[in-house]
Amino acid sequence: MILRGARLWEIAEAFGYSQQTAMVDRDRVRELWRREAYGDIIVQRDRSTAQFREIIVRSWEAYPKETKTPLKLAALREVLQAEKEIVRLQGTKAPEKREVKLEADQRPLSNLSDDELSAALAELDGDEAKG
Numbered sequence: 001m002i003l004r005g006a007r008l009w010e011i012a013e014a015f016g017y018s019q020q021t022a023m024v025d026r027d028r029v030r031e032l033w034r035r036e037a038y039g040d041i042i043v044q045r046d047r048s049t050a051q052f053r054e055i056i057v058r059s060w061e062a063y064p065k066e067t068k069t070p071l072k073l074a075a076l077r078e079v080l081q082a083e084k085e086i087v088r089l090q091g092t093k094a095p096e097k098r099e100v101k102l103e104a105d106q107r108p109l110s111n112l113s114d115d116e117l118s119a120a121l122a123e124l125d126g127d128e129a130k131g
Helices: 008-015 019-065 069-090 114-130
Strands: none
Touching: 008 019, 019 069
16 A cells, blocks of 8 residues: 555555554554665675675686786786775775865855855865866
C-alpha cells in the first residue's frame, strides 16, 4: 500500500488499526528500506573493490614476466589506476585544501555564521563549475 501511495487513514482502515499505528508502521518500513538500500550499496562497493584488488594482483604477477619496458609500465599503470579507484570507492582520499576568498564580505571566515559560510561556499562551488 505504501508503494501505491496510500494515505495513512487508508492503511489504518485496511488493517483495522489507528492512524498512529499506521504511521509508526510506515516509518518502520521506510527505515528498513533505507537500511536495505545502504546494505546493497556496501555490497556493490565491496564487490568492486575486490575486482580492483584482483586487477592489482594480476598486474603485479604480470610485471616480472614482461620483457618489454612499455608492457612493464602498462602493468604499473594498471596497479596505480586500480589503487586510485579503490581509494575513490572507499572514500579514503585525503581532503584537498582549498583557499577560500570572499570578495563581497570582508569579514574573517571565523566571524561568519554557519549559514553564511555554507552559502558562500555554495556560491564558490557554483562559480567553479561554470568556469
